[in-house]
Amino acid sequence: MTEEDLLRRVAALLAEHDTGDRTAFLRARFDAGLAWVHFPEGLGGLGAPIALQPVVERALAAAGAPDNNPRRIGIGLGMAAPTILRHGTDAQRARFLRPLWTGEEVWCQLFSEPGAGSDLAGLATRARRDGDDWVVTGQKVWTSSAHTARWAILIARTDPDVPKHAGMTYFICDMTAPGVDVRPLRQITGEAEFNEVFLTDVRIPDAHRLGDVGDGWRVAQTTLMNERVAIGGRPMPREGGMAGVVAETWRQNPELRTPELHDRLVRLWVESEALRLAGQRLRESLAAGHPGPEGSAMKLAFARLSQRLSGLEVEFLAADGLRYGDWTMRRPDVVDFTGNDAGYRYLRAKGNSIEGGTSEILRGIIAERILGLPAEARVDKDVPWKDLPR
Amino acid sequence: MSQSLVDTDVETQLRTAVAEVLEDNPTKVDDLDGATVWSALRAMGATTLPVPEELGGQGAGWREVAVVAEELGRAVAPVPFLGSVLATAALLRATDDPHAAEALRGDATLVVPLSAWPGGPLPHITVDGDRLTGTVRSVADVRGTLVVPADGALWLTEQADITPVTSLDRTRPVADVEFSGAKAVRVAADGAVEHALRVGAAILAAEQVGIAEWCLDTTVAYLKQRYQFGRPVGSYQALKHRLADLWQEIVLARAAAKAAADALDTGEDAALLAYAAQSLCAEVAVHAAEECVQLHGGIGMTWEHPAHLYLKRAKADEIALGTPGRLRVLLAPLADLPA
Numbered sequence: 113m114t115e116e117d118l119l120r121r122v123a124a125l126l127a128e129h130d131t132g133d134r135t136a137f138l139r140a141r142f143d144a145g146l147a148w149v150h151f152p153e154g155l156g157g158l159g160a161p162i163a164l165q166p167v168v169e170r171a172l173a174a175a176g177a178p179d180n181n182p183r184r185i186g187i188g189l190g191m192a193a194p195t196i197l198r199h200g201t202d203a204q205r206a207r208f209l210r211p212l213w214t215g216e217e218v219w220c221q222l223f224s225e226p227g228a229g230s231d232l233a234g235l236a237t238r239a240r241r242d243g244d245d246w247v248v249t250g251q252k253v254w255t256s257s258a259h260t261a262r263w264a265i266l267i268a269r270t271d272p273d274v275p276k277h278a279g280m281t282y283f284i285c286d287m288t289a290p291g292v293d294v295r296p297l298r299q300i301t302g303e304a305e306f307n308e309v310f311l312t313d314v315r316i317p318d319a320h321r322l323g324d325v326g327d328g329w330r331v332a333q334t335t336l337m338n339e340r341v342a343i344g345g346r347p348m349p350r351e352g353g354m355a356g357v358v359a360e361t362w363r364q365n366p367e368l369r370t371p372e373l374h375d376r377l378v379r380l381w382v383e384s385e386a387l388r389l390a391g392q393r394l395r396e397s398l399a400a401g402h403p404g405p406e407g408s409a410m411k412l413a414f415a416r417l418s419q420r421l422s423g424l425e426v427e428f429l430a431a432d433g434l435r436y437g438d439w440t441m442r443r444p445d446v447v448d449f450t451g452n453d454a455g456y457r458y459l460r461a462k463g464n465s466i467e468g469g470t471s472e473i474l475r476g477i478i479a480e481r482i483l484g485l486p487a488e489a490r491v492d493k494d495v496p497w498k499d500l501p502r
Numbered sequence: 503m504s505q506s507l508v509d510t511d512v513e514t515q516l517r518t519a520v521a522e523v524l525e526d527n528p529t530k531v532d533d534l535d536g537a538t539v540w541s542a543l544r545a546m547g548a549t550t551l552p553v554p555e556e557l558g559g560q561g562a563g564w565r566e567v568a569v570v571a572e573e574l575g576r577a578v579a580p581v582p583f584l585g586s587v588l589a590t591a592a593l594l595r596a597t598d599d600p601h602a603a604e605a606l607r608g609d610a611t612l613v614v615p616l617s618a619w620p621g622g623p624l625p626h627i628t629v630d631g632d633r634l635t636g637t638v639r640s641v642a643d644v645r646g647t648l649v650v651p652a653d654g655a656l657w658l659t660e661q662a663d664i665t666p667v668t669s670l671d672r673t674r675p676v677a678d679v680e681f682s683g684a685k686a687v688r689v690a691a692d693g694a695v696e697h698a699l700r701v702g703a704a705i706l707a708a709e710q711v712g713i714a715e716w717c718l719d720t721t722v723a724y725l726k727q728r729y730q731f732g733r734p735v736g737s738y739q740a741l742k743h744r745l746a747d748l749w750q751e752i753v754l755a756r757a758a759a760k761a762a763a764d765a766l767d768t769g770e771d772a773a774l775l776a777y778a779a780q781s782l783c784a785e786v787a788v789h790a791a792e793e794c795v796q797l798h799g800g801i802g803m804t805w806e807h808p809a810h811l812y813l814k815r816a817k818a819d820e821i822a823l824g825t826p827g828r829l830r831v832l833l834a835p836l837a838d839l840p841a
């Protein structure tokens with residue numbers, strides 16, 4: 113597959129399909145293998161190198177074609193899709209990937225619980241087998257997009273009598289099923305971007321199990337590694353993220369500049385540019401769909417830079433930094449790290465070092481899995497889950 | 503002669519009394535009305551501490567003011583204390599003037615942006631005879647007599663359009679104040695604004711110590727009881743070291759803030775210590791609040807948990823009365839460290 117091949121396919125797609133009907137066009141794009149070119153044929157891709165994706169995006173953007181609003185469906189694209197691709201059955205891939213990609217079905221991630229955040233494997237939501245179904249009961253929390261989602265990726269405990277990593281199973285949960293109760297949780301920005309989700313005797317057909325019974329932890333690793341890449345490792349142009357927003361604020365307010373802030377800004381700008389280049393380097397060296405632990409380093413740096421830059425912006429704006437756009441409670445359907453005003457960016461960026469694995473956990477992963485330092489002494493590895501201290 | 507940097511008995515009593523009021527009336531995320539706390543503080547004289555007795559105050563010093571500020575910071579109390587400190591400090595420079603003396607007996611606001619710093623530029627107010635025209639943005643705690651710096655003097659007026667602004671720190675809301683030919687009384691007060699901003703910077707340092715202490719205490723308590731991986735999260739050395747570092751920062755901040763407040767009373771090195779304390783404590787408070795949010799994990803990102811009130815206060819305080827960078831620039835020549 114070459115760049116020319118792809119451009120020819122894009123031209124054919126544009127010739128045959130009206131870009132005015134968004135959903136129809138996105139379905140056609142998926143069926144033409146131009147959704148995610150590194151996915152297999154028949155599943156929205158062409159088995160092409162992931163590095164060729166920007167060729168498609170650029171050509172379609174130039175033609176004014178509608179996109180699938182990736183920010184609205186980030187969890188589906190970044191986490192559910194690679195997990196379904198890797199661990200799903202043919203039937204599951206055929207059923208779920210297309211509407212996931214076109215945005216007709218939004219996904220959310222039912223992983224964290226009040227008692228299980230960093231220690232996700234400690235989760236307590238129970239799934240019991242009942243005929244061809246599983247019956248799930250428990251509480252999930254911090255669930256972004258649960259209020260817009262049609263489907264969820266879910267991990268639940270299927271065997272409390274074995275050590276915690278061994279007793280979990282991974283499911284696809286229908287968010288419209290009886291027993292799923294989504295309640296908004298307000299955030300420090302004023303919005304309710306995430307939710308609490310109460311699951312009471314929710315029936316999930318065994319056909320919606322992803323991977324083997326008891327193999328949920330291994331399946332979840334695919335999701336988590338992709339989540340970190342999704343949060344920290346997106347391709348972007350120079351000044352594409354927070355650095356660009358803050359640089360623009362700097363350029364527009366010459367009267368507020370000081371040498372001290374200038375030095376800090378330029379340092380952060382350099383680091384942001386280096387992070388962008390490191391992301392490019394990482395993506396080039398990754399086999400499609402199989403991110404390594406380096407994704408953790410990207411997310412760690414991304415969170416730190418977003419926080420420093422947005423903090424600097426508020427400080428720089430001084431009298432205007434004391435103001436805030438809007439505290440009214442909203443339930444947004446897109447998450448925008450760099451949107452709204454400086455105060456919002458500052459507050460929202462605080463979540464970047466918590467969501468998708470905290471920066472402390474990522475440092476532990478880097479130290480142990482990448483640097484090979486001896487692991488922390490563990491009290492929770494060989495004990496049955498039900499006997500763990502909590 | 504400088505006093506001890508430890509609380510005096512009187513200060514300890516004052517601290518306890520203020521803390522009791524705040525314990526009875528904790529700050530609530532969805533009800534930021536500080537009226538009850540404010541009237542209790544007023545009743546105990548805590549709002550007029552530095553005003554001489556003959557002018558209706560307590561005749562105490564700035565050290566006592568700093569004690570109150572620290573406790574209010576610890577509770578992130580939504581009361582106009584800082585605003586009253588700025589107005590009082592300015593008016594106390596002009597007590598020979600009967601209008602200024604009168605204003606000290608009531609509520610007053612020094613009409614400067616909360617982000618103003620000692621010796622820094624102020625928004626331009628035009629004076630035409632005894633009429634003021636102009637706008638000042640982001641003024642904190644606006645109430646009572648408006649004390650407006652213009653033309654090298656202070657002008658007292660009650661006539662202004664006051665537009666409340668949605669504030670980053672909802673516990674200390676800011677407003678825009680607009681004068682359109684407001685009739686005002688001139689009060690000569692040389693250097694009063696610069697003095698008031700410097701006093702404010704020193705007192706704000708004490709508030710920041712209170713913020714930082716609450717954030718550390720709350721985080722330590724949480725990490726002792728939060729279990730992940732079958733053990734208390736606070737048992738991880740990576741976190742212990744971070745909290746130990748924060749504690750160490752607060753030890754320095756506390757001493758610097760106390761010395762700055764003391765120097766306001768003695769006059770010795772008052773400017774140097776105010777700038778040192780404010781530039782240091784501002785950063786310690788932000789650091790403590792950011793650690794508090796981070797180490798609470800998802801809960802720290804919720805509206806329900808009070809951590810964000812402290813984060814927003816600490817961040818606004820970092821801008822208030824001069825950012826740390828601006829204050830270090832003011833400090834440097836006083837420490838004979840020319841640029």
Ligand SMILES: Cc1cc2nc3c(=O)[nH]c(=O)nc-3n(C[C@H](O)[C@H](O)[C@H](O)COP(=O)(O)OP(=O)(O)OC[C@H]3O[C@@H](n4cnc5c(N)ncnc54)[C@H](O)[C@@H]3O)c2cc1C
Pocket residue numbers: 220221222223224225226227228229230231253254255256257306463466467468469470471472473476728730731735738740741796797798799800801803
């Ligand atoms: C904005 C936002 C969106 C989110 N969206 C989702 C979502 O859609 N779906 C979902 O399932 N979850 C979501 N989460 C949850 C997120 O994954 C968890 O909050 C996170 O994993 C941390 O778990 P916790 O909140 O329980 O904190 P805890 O695990 O209790 O951690 C508390 C503190 O202790 C530290 N800590 C814990 N263990 C260790 C250790 N071993 N060593 C050193 N430090 C440690 C942590 O880093 C943290 O600072 C979201 C969170 C946020 C903030």
